[in-house]
Amino acid sequence: MANFTIDGKICIERELGVVPTNREFEDLISHFDVLKTCKWISDNNYSKVCLQFPDELLNVSAVIFEEIKNKCDVDLYILGDTSYASCCVDAVAAMHVQGDAVIHYGRSCFTKSNIPVFTVLPKKKLNLEASMKTLQNNFGSDEIDKLCLFYDAEFEHCKDEIEKAWYQQYPNSYIAYIALEENRNRFLGRLVRDLNGEVYNSDVLKNCTCIYIGLSGQTLFIYTISIEAKQWFSLNPETLEIVSKTETAWFKRRRYLIEKCKDANVIGILICKLAGDQTKDIINRLKDLCKVNGKKSYIISVGKPNVAKLANFPEIDIYVMVACPENDLYNNRDFYKPIVYPFELKVALNSNRQSYFTNHVTDYDELLPGNKHYCDINEAKETTDVSLITNKIRETKVHSSIESSLELAEKQSMALETIGQNLQERSWKGLEQKLGETEVKKAEEGRKGIPLQYNNEPE
Numbered sequence: 001m002a003n004f005t006i007d008g009k010i011c012i013e014r015e016l017g018v019v020p021t022n023r024e025f026e027d028l029i030s031h032f033d034v035l036k037t038c039k040w041i042s043d044n045n046y047s048k049v050c051l052q053f054p055d056e057l058l059n060v061s062a063v064i065f066e067e068i069k070n071k072c073d074v075d076l077y078i079l080g081d082t083s084y085a086s087c088c089v090d091a092v093a094a095m096h097v098q099g100d101a102v103i104h105y106g107r108s109c110f111t112k113s114n115i116p117v118f119t120v121l122p123k124k125k126l127n128l129e130a131s132m133k134t135l136q137n138n139f140g141s142d143e144i145d146k147l148c149l150f151y152d153a154e155f156e157h158c159k160d161e162i163e164k165a166w167y168q169q170y171p172n173s174y175i176a177y178i179a180l181e182e183n184r185n186r187f188l189g190r191l192v193r194d195l196n197g198e199v200y201n202s203d204v205l206k207n208c209t210c211i212y213i214g215l216s217g218q219t220l221f222i223y224t225i226s227i228e229a230k231q232w233f234s235l236n237p238e239t240l241e242i243v244s245k246t247e248t249a250w251f252k253r254r255r256y257l258i259e260k261c262k263d264a265n266v267i268g269i270l271i272c273k274l275a276g277d278q279t280k281d282i283i284n285r286l287k288d289l290c291k292v293n294g295k296k297s298y299i300i301s302v303g304k305p306n307v308a309k310l311a312n313f314p315e316i317d318i319y320v321m322v323a324c325p326e327n328d329l330y331n332n333r334d335f336y337k338p339i340v341y342p343f344e345l346k347v348a349l350n351s352n353r354q355s356y357f358t359n360h361v362t363d364y365d366e367l368l369p370g371n372k373h374y375c376d377i378n379e380a381k382e383t384t385d386v387s388l389i390t391n392k393i394r395e396t397k398v399h400s401s402i403e404s405s406l407e408l409a410e411k412q413s414m415a416l417e418t419i420g421q422n423l424q425e426r427s428w429k430g431l432e433q434k435l436g437e438t439e440v441k442k443a444e445e446g447r448k449g450i451p452l453q454y455n456n457e458p459e
Contacts, residue, residue: 054086110189124154152214261348264317272323
């Protein structure tokens with residue numbers, strides 16, 4: 001019982017250690033490309049710039065702010081909390097202060113943005129000699145089977161050394177370089193080049209064995225499910241362990257969710273991506289796809305989604321999330337209703353697409369007109385089939401044609417009224433103001449002390 005009766009003075013006087021801001025970084029200026037950043041700002045004559053940091057770098061944000069401010073005449077703002085994922089450029093927050101550009105620190109998903117961006121990738125030391133020796137012991141030569149090397153974004157600062165060592169050992173193979181600029185052959189922020197610098201599209205990897213140098217995580221996972229290759233391997237640069245990567249169980253789960261899309265009658269389009277023309281385009285195409293298949297769709301925007309937020313919409317059968325490829329909420333099973341990719345909804349509802357697939361499309365930009373995985377929406381027909389999940393008869397009632405955007409806008413208010421009616425029918429409606437209905441009471445003195453022991457509690 002001693003833990004419940006100790007003096008609260010101990011908690012108040014407890015000393016907390018403060019971690020030095022530069023403990024992990026020997027030279028902040030070079031580690032965070034401060035000089036390159038200032039040159040980019042000056043060359044483009046930006047007057048108001050936002051610095052976007054992930055949570056793990058907020059402890060050095062003030063120091064970097066001061067370094068840039070001392071070297072460059074510019075109005076700076078620190079974006080400490082992003083609207084969605086920290087890998088995405090927070091153009092919305094930058095617009096709140098009329099920012100001209102964003103300096104993005106940390107890991108990036110390399111997706112398009114409607115504001116100029118200077119990317120400062122993380123840096124980590126690589127034992128290149130030991131890594132290449134391990135590769136040589138496991139992959140002798142590329143005379144028969146070609147190889148393609150993917151390196152983690154943390155090693156972008158030493159890509160020249162990686163390139164030199166790789167092509168000395170495997171002159172007939174490829175490297176997937178990080179590409180910040182737009183290119184028609186770019187995929188997931190990468191460009192495949194050979195020894196002579198010739199650029200190839202992702203189809204060349206179908207006959208290659210792909211090797212990823214870096215720690216296993218969401219980035220490697222996206223590559224293994226999205227890029228079609230003969231085989232995938234990962235090399236941990238710290239333990240020098242090589243592991244074969246297969247995601248058979250994951251693909252089984254996604255095919256199950258495609259069947260759930262077919263069963264769903266009400267689909268929520270969950271917006272977890274910052275503003276942009278491509279985001280608007282994919283939303284419109286998802287709405288059209290639902291409409292021609294006779295399914296209701298609602299746009300849900302709740303900021304950073306969590307289980308509690310989405311539980312407020314029990315009428316929705318399944319969510320299709322519009323987010324960057326690096327978002328890991330797709331694999332989260334804590335939500336009450338499943339979350340699927342736009343690609344999976346298109347496979348489920350568009351008969352023009354093949355129902356069986358061995359590679360996934362995680363970047364929804366590829367599903368838009370003019371891109372590799374674009375497919376016209378097929379006019380669905382009224383059909384009846386059997387659900388593979390519930391074993392019940394599933395009836396499809398469709399419209400004859402896709403309505404114009406004007407007609408969709410006219411019916412938007414009707415859709416909102418339907419959601420409002422559903423909310424009114426619930427027994428619990430959440431917090432309500434009830435203006436003029438609540439009796440005014442005088443302020444009363446509350447508890448004093450700390451939760452460990454309040455003053456009005458017996459000792």
